[in-house]
Amino acid sequence: MDPVAAATSLHRALEAGESGSALRRHFTADAVTVERPNLIKPNGARTPLAEMLANSEKGVGLLASQKYDVHSALVSGDTAILRLTWTGVLRDGRQLVAHIAQFVDTRNGLISAVETFDCYEPF
Template identity: 55%
Template sequence: MGQTPTTVARALYAALEAGEHGHQLARFFTEDAITIEHPNRIKPRGGRADLPAMLAASNAGAGLLSEQRYDVRSCHDVGTMAVVRATWTGVIARDLGQFREGQRLVAHLAQFIDICDGRIARIETFDCYEPFD
């Protein structure tokens, strides 16, 4: 895949917005891909996930969200890395815990996405959520 890092990152966001999840997303990642999520409102301790865990989490998210959007504010290639500043918006599909159907969640993201041979090898993400209503 002779794509730039930003092209790969934007393609992943487009697939997520289109409702793709689980194994439908595997084509974007290397087999040994990882995500590092820094502490945030939803995951106070942060976390680290390998590809199977990422795909499982996307399945869970698909059941929780009726829609999601990525408003990319800036996206730059730095070598083999895409450096992204975006605003994510998700709409809750059903009541669950503190979340209510129709509730809109907003997070301001800084993501560093490492690309290897046209696929995502690592995502490091800083997700700053706005207060939950």
């Protein structure tokens, strides 16, 4: 699977409400996510796979839905570079929107790292 297909496959799974171990099929065993500082995580974060999967289950409890709109995507070697907008609707109906630059590294068709720069619109 090419890097853009790997990234968008993960996005579609998240939109469909998949979480926890169901998402493991998208990642290498040593996968990490690096979140650069943003409104929700002012100090950023580095999250290993087990914690990513656990966080995805928490997200399902908070979100009624989420959507990833990819505006552009480039491939450089085994990395997908995406410009996208994420829209999350909370269970109480409030909406969160983030404009994102995302770098998705792959290995053997699986995601090995995600580095994300999330610019949230005011809450």
